Amino acid sequence: MSPSRQKKNKKVQATFTPRTSPIRPLKGGILITIGLLFAVALVDYDPTQEGIIRAFATSTETSSDPNLVGQFGRDSAFLLLSGLGLGSVFLLFSVIWIGVLNLVKRAHLVTGPRLVVLVLATLASAGLANGLQLAWWPNLESIFPENFFPRGTGGLAGYWLNEAFLFETLGQFGSFFLLLLFFLLGLGALFSDPSRNLFERAFQRWSERRADRQPTAAERKKARTQKREERAQKIALKEEKRQAKLDRKKEKDQIRQEKAQKREEREAERRQKREAEAAAREERLATRAKEDPEPESESVAAVDSSLLSGSIPARRRSRSQSRPEPAAPARRATPPTEPEPEPEPEPAPQPKPAKAPEPKEPEPKDSGLKIVAGEKIEKAENLFPARKGNYQFPSLDLLQEPTPPQERHVENHEETAMALKTTLAEFGVKVELGEVHTGPVITRYEVYPAPGVRVEKIANLAKNLGMSLKAQSVRILAPVPGKGCVGVEVPNRNPSAVCIREIIESRSWGDADAEIPVVLGKEVSGKPLVADLTKMPHLLIAGSTGSGKTVCINSVIASLLYHSSPEDLRFIMIDPKIVEMQIYNSLPHMLIPVVTDPKKVPGALKWLISEMERRYQVFARANVRNIAGFNSKIAKNKEEKKRAEEMEAEMSAEERNALLEARSEEEDDGFEMPTEKIPYIVCIVDELADLMMVAPADIETGIARLAQLARAAGIHLILATQRPSVNVITGVIKANLPSRIAFKVASKIDSRTILDEGGADSLIGKGDMLFIPPGAHTLVRAQGAFVSDEEINGVVEYLKVNGPPNFLEQVQAQIDAGDEEGGGGAEGDYEDELVPQALDVLRSSKRASTSMLQRRLRIGYNRAARIMEILEDEGYVGPENGSSPREILRDLD
Numbered sequence: 043m044s045p046s047r048q049k050k051n052k053k054v055q056a057t058f059t060p061r062t063s064p065i066r067p068l069k070g071g072i073l074i075t076i077g078l079l080f081a082v083a084l085v086d087y088d089p090t091q092e093g094i095i096r097a098f099a100t101s102t103e104t105s106s107d108p109n110l111v112g113q114f115g116r117d118s119a120f121l122l123l124s125g126l127g128l129g130s131v132f133l134l135f136s137v138i139w140i141g142v143l144n145l146v147k148r149a150h151l152v153t154g155p156r157l158v159v160l161v162l163a164t165l166a167s168a169g170l171a172n173g174l175q176l177a178w179w180p181n182l183e184s185i186f187p188e189n190f191f192p193r194g195t196g197g198l199a200g201y202w203l204n205e206a207f208l209f210e211t212l213g214q215f216g217s218f219f220l221l222l223l224f225f226l227l228g229l230g231a232l233f234s235d236p237s238r239n240l241f242e243r244a245f246q247r248w249s250e251r252r253a254d255r256q257p258t259a260a261e262r263k264k265a266r267t268q269k270r271e272e273r274a275q276k277i278a279l280k281e282e283k284r285q286a287k288l289d290r291k292k293e294k295d296q297i298r299q300e301k302a303q304k305r306e307e308r309e310a311e312r313r314q315k316r317e318a319e320a321a322a323r324e325e326r327l328a329t330r331a332k333e334d335p336e337p338e339s340e341s342v343a344a345v346d347s348s349l350l351s352g353s354i355p356a357r358r359r360s361r362s363q364s365r366p367e368p369a370a371p372a373r374r375a376t377p378p379t380e381p382e383p384e385p386e387p388e389p390a391p392q393p394k395p396a397k398a399p400e401p402k403e404p405e406p407k408d409s410g411l412k413i414v415a416g417e418k419i420e421k422a423e424n425l426f427p428a429r430k431g432n433y434q435f436p437s438l439d440l441l442q443e444p445t446p447p448q449e450r451h452v453e454n455h456e457e458t459a460m461a462l463k464t465t466l467a468e469f470g471v472k473v474e475l476g477e478v479h480t481g482p483v484i485t486r487y488e489v490y491p492a493p494g495v496r497v498e499k500i501a502n503l504a505k506n507l508g509m510s511l512k513a514q515s516v517r518i519l520a521p522v523p524g525k526g527c528v529g530v531e532v533p534n535r536n537p538s539a540v541c542i543r544e545i546i547e548s549r550s551w552g553d554a555d556a557e558i559p560v561v562l563g564k565e566v567s568g569k570p571l572v573a574d575l576t577k578m579p580h581l582l583i584a585g586s587t588g589s590g591k592t593v594c595i596n597s598v599i600a601s602l603l604y605h606s607s608p609e610d611l612r613f614i615m616i617d618p619k620i621v622e623m624q625i626y627n628s629l630p631h632m633l634i635p636v637v638t639d640p641k642k643v644p645g646a647l648k649w650l651i652s653e654m655e656r657r658y659q660v661f662a663r664a665n666v667r668n669i670a671g672f673n674s675k676i677a678k679n680k681e682e683k684k685r686a687e688e689m690e691a692e693m694s695a696e697e698r699n700a701l702l703e704a705r706s707e708e709e710d711d712g713f714e715m716p717t718e719k720i721p722y723i724v725c726i727v728d729e730l731a732d733l734m735m736v737a738p739a740d741i742e743t744g745i746a747r748l749a750q751l752a753r754a755a756g757i758h759l760i761l762a763t764q765r766p767s768v769n770v771i772t773g774v775i776k777a778n779l780p781s782r783i784a785f786k787v788a789s790k791i792d793s794r795t796i797l798d799e800g801g802a803d804s805l806i807g808k809g810d811m812l813f814i815p816p817g818a819h820t821l822v823r824a825q826g827a828f829v830s831d832e833e834i835n836g837v838v839e840y841l842k843v844n845g846p847p848n849f850l851e852q853v854q855a856q857i858d859a860g861d862e863e864g865g866g867g868a869e870g871d872y873e874d875e876l877v878p879q880a881l882d883v884l885r886s887s888k889r890a891s892t893s894m895l896q897r898r899l900r901i902g903y904n905r906a907a908r909i910m911e912i913l914e915d916e917g918y919v920g921p922e923n924g925s926s927p928r929e930i931l932r933d934l935d
């Protein structure tokens with residue numbers, strides 16, 4: 043040995059001290075025994091042997107020859123083969139070898155790094171076995187008895203390591219060499235001398251260095267205490283800063299409050315002064331009126347009426363009129379110090395009484411603010427009839443009367459408007475106030491920005507405005523569509539509910555020339571929002587929980603019950619929440635009972651699609667374009683039929699026979715043409731998200747198909763969801779449902795998902811909504827109509843006079859059959875849903891082996907064997923072929 047080599051070895055001996063243990067021989071003995079027991083069990087393993095655990099059985103037959111290590115040995119071998127395949131041979135060999143080394147008093151072999159290398163090498167051996175079969179030796183499995191490997195030659199570990207990961211990433215050679223490298227490293231770890239072993243030395247050095255660097259326990263404790271103290275100091279500093287900030291804020295608030303108070307006092311003083319002046323002026327006018335009564339009284343009336351009902355904003359009026367009026371701001375800017383010398387000879391033009399809306403709330407005379415009170419709802423003169431055919435409509439008395447206006451609380455709009463102006467001015471935005479539109483829940487203040495003010499600047503101040511107005515949330519419309527101003531929508535302090543009754547009684551409902559009118563609510567202007575479902579033609583309702591979706595659906599259903607009989611319209615309701623729609627089960631309009639099982643929904647959609655297709659055939663034969671055309675044709679035909687019957691009575695026997703023959707020829711093709719009106723079908727889904735979780739693809743395509751084509755067939759969808767995420771409101775669904783309602787949502791992203799723009803995040807909840815009407819691009823803000831559970835109960839109870847619902851049993855049967863067929867029709871027509879996937883495996887691997895199916899589809903032996911039998915019955919594969927794979931009989935490509 044060369045001197046340098048000797049020196050090197052000395053160094054190694056000095057640095058490496060193999061660990062020894064007094065119980066080492068005992069350990070060695072135990073390891074050898076365990077290893078040998080498992081090895082014997084593995085060698086004698088036969089899949090048909092009986093084990094302890096039934097789930098491990100891979101064959102229906104049982105062998106009379108038990109395993110040499112008994113049922114325990116059989117199950118252990120099964121587990122080893124399932125997990126590691128051929129890799130288990132290496133594992134057992136390693137265990138026995140380590141045992142031998144311990145017994146013959148060699149160094150303790152099972153050290154940390156060596157153990158890691160051995161585990162990696164065991165996994166690598168499993169991966170190698172898998173790779174061998176996959177790429178080099180496809181018939182490797184066939185040299186063992188059939189089903190010897192429950193999960194392939196590499197077991198589950200080999201499959202995951204090689205087939206599922208390495209093979210795809212590194213390819214046939216790359217994966218093979220990497221695994222081989224680890225395997226050889228493992229062999230090296232087993233057979234090398236620990237004192238020379240590279241890993242041992244590296245580990246030893248690393249441990250020593252770590253030990254050198256590790257601080258003592260006392261040092262560690264000291265460092266910890268120091269850190270804790272530093273952290274506490276930081277927190278205290280932060281708290282101090284926060285407190286200082288709060289104090290500053292409080293001070294500022296106080297100053298602001300004081301300023302506001304002073305401003306109010308000054309305002310009040312000015313108001314008092316003006317009132318005194320006005321009183322004096324009126325007195326003077328009254329004195330003059332005594333002398334010349336007629337022209338004076340007209341003038342007073344003109345002044346009053348112009349105060350109440352000018353149609354142009356006061357700011358504009360002051361500019362457009364040559365003479366200043368008492369209420370115009372221009373006039374306020376130069377208040378008359380002297381009484382007017384002469385009364386006006388001609389009174390100001392009186393606005394038409396029809397156009398002058400009656401303000402609900404007192405309007406301060408000196409504000410110059412034009413408050414447009416919520417549009418007064420005109421009642422329809424001719425309400426709907428009490429009955430239609432056999433259908434008795436529900437009585438209007440079942441619905442709540444709206445609260446009379448005088449009982450409503452008064453909002454101080456002037457104060458809010460002034461606060462709005464002041465806050466904007468504080469942020470350097472000069473505006474002039476315009477009209478104020480008061481709605482039931484929201485009031486819209488219109489402001490005209492001064493020249494040079496960017497509307498975006500106002501739009502960005504929504505939160506600041508909300509804070510200074512102490513409003514729940516403020517939405518800014520910049521600009522108000524069709525107007526040269528910005529709208530600031532502020533929630534009323536005392537909102538009033540919109541009752542469905544006032545809308546059903548209104549002219550908007552009575553005059554709505556709609557096939558399926560639905561009540562949605564009231565716009566900010568107070569105008570009833572009544573839409574025609576046939577024009578929408580489908581509706582998506584989304585909003586967070588508790589925002590008002592269910593109430594909206596209820597008011598849509600209630601409004602339909604006041605408009606359409608079961609001959610005109612039928613419902614299909616889908617309610618995965620189970621409890622929300624149960625009440626409607628007794629409605630005569632129901633086509634089938636409320637569907638509560640999400641698995642049945644694809645079946646229901648399938649039925650609707652087939653009904654749509656049937657209707658199209660009917661329309662084609664009747665030569666009409668849509669349901670409305672068909673129904674009017676049926677009405678016309680009925681009259682014609684009456685006339686024809688009269689003519690028939692006058693015909694001779696021969697003529698009658700010829701007519702009957704012609705008719706029977708016409709009817710011979712077996713297609714059943716309806717002879718009665720076809721009802722519209724409204725399908726309401728209360729929670730789309732629950733359905734999208736069960737069968738997303740089926741539901742999405744079903745909805746898209748219906749939404750695209752069902753309009754002419756008279757089938758309309760109303761879909762509601764509380765999860766406005768892109769997995770639920772998918773691009774496909776959105777593209778097909780242009781009419782959408784968004785109630786309050788948590789974030790701007792949710793709002794964009796529903797409406798393609800923000801806004802729904804600034805709503806205040808409880809029925810406050812944004813609606814995209816059909817064909818429009820601007821959003822309509824509205825308050826949803828409210829209908830209570832008691833009202834719904836009353837209406838549904840009342841409708842029982844029309845008899846029980848006439849459920850279409852064949853529809854229900856078809857839906858139930860669809861569900862049984864394959865969990866909602868998602869799978870194919872085979873006995874086992876995995877057959878199509880099994881065919882894919884055969885197609886890609888070109889091998890028909892049960893164990894291959896087991897591995898690829900991750901299923902047990904019994905199921906894989908059953909699928910193979912189905913494939914045999916279907917003629918895809920040949921009969922069993924000993925231990926070789928079956929023959930593939932059809933060209934699967």
Ligand SMILES: Nc1ncnc2c1ncn2[C@@H]1O[C@H](COP(=O)(O)OP(=O)(O)OP(=O)(O)O)[C@@H](O)[C@H]1O
Nearest residue numbers: 586587588589590591592593764808809826827828
């Ligand atoms: N149009 C409305 N007018 C007044 N209050 C309303 C209106 N709509 C809803 N609310 C109030 O909001 C509450 C919740 O409404 P609703 O049950 O319709 O919410 P939702 O969105 O369906 O919630 P969820 O998804 O949890 O069922 C109602 O109980 C009612 O008090």
